[in-house]
Amino acid sequence: MFYLLIFLLQMKLIKIKTDLIKAIEFDKRLGFVPTMGALHEGHKALIKTSQKNCKKTLVSIFINPTQFNNKKDFKTYPKNLKKDLIYLKKLKVDYVYLPTVKQIYWKKNDKIKLNKLQNILCAKFRKGHFEGVLDVLDRFIELISPQKMFMGEKDFQQFFLVKNFIENKYNTKVYICKTIRNKNNLALSxxxxxxxxxxxxxxxxxxxxxxxxxxxxxxxxxxxxxxxxxxxxxxxxxxxxxxxxxxxxxxxxxxxxxxxxxxxxxxxxxxxxxxxxxxx
Structure with a gap:
């Protein structure tokens, strides 16, 4: 454990919201990659794209409870924080934000609702899912104010909704990155x-x-x-x-x-x- 801590020292690991605000205060060209952990090559592609296009990159790991419409799915969602942190360190990520639920949901936001035309595909079968996604990303963007945010093409409907919502409310630009697949073309997930x-x-x-x-x-x-x-x-x-x-x-x-x-x-x-x- 001691060697892991030494290994991670060069990467800023942040858990407290006030520490995050202070750390990124003067980073005007910040790239943001939101994740729920269990990182793989698909996340790596997002991070590399951010590093190529932004001065510094911030990755969040937060399994957002409000976007799960199934309690069992939330409990069984894959997680391995130790492995994720080593992975991010190797990628030379500048900041990693690990908030608690209280850190993110410290206040009530306006309720987000999808319209009839948006209630299709995953939104039709996962009631409340995208409302939860939009709510949590709204909170992240308000806190971080990144210049750019990067999302995967595998979740195209999510990207479509997030881009419209975030770019209409903030100065943050939302970019899509190509789906990464294994040798037999299965999308990494x-x-x-x-x-x-x-x-x-x-x-x-x-x-x-x-x-x-x-x-x-x-x-x-x-x-x-x-x-x-x-x-x-x-x-x-x-x-x-x-x-x-x-x-x-x-x-x-x-x-x-x-x-x-x-x-x-x-x-x-x-x-x-x-x-x-x-x-x-």
Missing amino acids: SRNSLLNKQSFAASEIITKKLLKLKKEITRNTKNYKKLIFILKKELFKNFDIKIEYLECRNTHNLSTNILNKPFKLFVAYYIDNVRLIDNF
């Missing part, structure tokens, strides 16, 4: 660590089939609903999964109008009682 070996392999096969579907839809957009129906039937038959949604939406406003527009194929499914999301 902290939740992957909860999968057993069989389910992990199955998720890789499912990803391969979804990538193929995206190519087929690109070639034959008019029949995209039929193509999706065919694949869903195949997935139900061959894999023990529960699909919440599998649909196409354009990247401009997330509407279902994808004809002659850039679009993504969005998916959320449960396998081995673990919820995975992706987009292609």
Whole structure:
């Protein structure tokens, strides 16, 4: 433990809000990467992008209780703080903020509500999730005032909502970074660590089939609903999964109008009682 503390000394580890305000007071070109820990190569890509584009980088580790609509999911969310801190030190992160719930939720903010058009995809199936995400990031941005914030493309709907909300309220710019995948194209996710070996392999096969579907839809957009129906039937038959949604939406406003527009194929499914999301 002693050597770990010495190792971390050069990286500013901050737990108290007043200490954070003092530490970053004069950092005008600050990059912010919000995380819930269980760090992996996807987080690394966000951090590296921030370091390339900002003078200093701040990473937060905070498992936000308000964005979980399932208590069991909150309790079982993967965590390994010691490993995360060593990982961040190796990446030469300038600041790491580890707030408590009381440090973040010390006051009541205006209640955030999604409108009807926003209540789609994950918002439809995880009631209150994005309201919790927007609330906590609102609090972080108000406290930190970063010049730029970096988020992953795997959570595209989250990025879409956060960018609109934060940039309309603050001077912070929100940037998206490409999804990092393993050698079999499965998107890296902290939740992957909860999968057993069989389910992990199955998720890789499912990803391969979804990538193929995206190519087929690109070639034959008019029949995209039929193509999706065919694949869903195949997935139900061959894999023990529960699909919440599998649909196409354009990247401009997330509407279902994808004809002659850039679009993504969005998916959320449960396998081995673990919820995975992706987009292609």
